[in-house]
Amino acid sequence: MKIALIGATGFVGSFILTEALNRGHDMTGVVQNPEKLPGHPRLRPVKAEVADTGALASVLAGHDVVISAYNPGRDETGAGRRSIIAAVRESGVDRLLAVGGAGSLEVAPGQRLVDQPDFPAEWKQGSLRTADFLQDLRAETELNWTFVCPAAHLEPGERTGRYRVGGDRLMTDSEGQSRISVPDYAVAMMDEVETPRHPRARTSVAY
Numbered sequence: 001m002k003i004a005l006i007g008a009t010g011f012v013g014s015f016i017l018t019e020a021l022n023r024g025h026d027m028t029g030v031v032q033n034p035e036k037l038p039g040h041p042r043l044r045p046v047k048a049e050v051a052d053t054g055a056l057a058s059v060l061a062g063h064d065v066v067i068s069a070y071n072p073g074r075d076e077t078g079a080g081r082r083s084i085i086a087a088v089r090e091s092g093v094d095r096l097l098a099v100g101g102a103g104s105l106e107v108a109p110g111q112r113l114v115d116q117p118d119f120p121a122e123w124k125q126g127s128l129r130t131a132d133f134l135q136d137l138r139a140e141t142e143l144n145w146t147f148v149c150p151a152a153h154l155e156p157g158e159r160t161g162r163y164r165v166g167g168d169r170l171m172t173d174s175e176g177q178s179r180i181s182v183p184d185y186a187v188a189m190m191d192e193v194e195t196p197r198h199p200r201a202r203t204s205v206a207y
Helices: 013-022 053-060 079-091 121-138 182-194
Strands: 002-006 026-031 043-047 065-068 095-099 106-108 144-149 153-155 164-166 179-181 201-206
Touching (some): 013 026, 079 121, 121 144, 179 182, 179 201, 182 201
Parallel strands (some): 002 026
Antiparallel strands (some): 164 201
């Protein structure tokens, strides 16, 4: 497939890029600093700002899928995430997959993780902004989108190729922990890219 990856040098995006290249896909890395991308015959580095909707749409045009590994948690105004949605729509690409956040997942019916009193204060605003990205996507009527939420603890680790798939609820293991390694999250993301199972929906992955 021909895939555009927004945020290809980021904490999560860099692992998605590696996983996608290892599977043989042709990648366009859409980043602010192309020099940070690795050299690879199937990787085309492109410098672009997410806030420039027209320029971003031009870059994305002609791809089969767009993956957004952009971090909406750092986007105080929400302009970046809204520009990404608009740019994908204008580009003519039908599918958008976005890296989500665990904070938007439910711990009980109607109760989000981010709204719990023990949710870490330093993560709260970023988590709320990421949850707003999901709301923007749900309001979108044209795109075939998927919002892929990781476990509560998304951290460096090994690539096992194993994970569980859930929906709107935060998943925990037998010890009550919610976790997944970044390499295995990338596996889950690329599995969804290659075999779509959650059109216009949120999904979640964890051990």
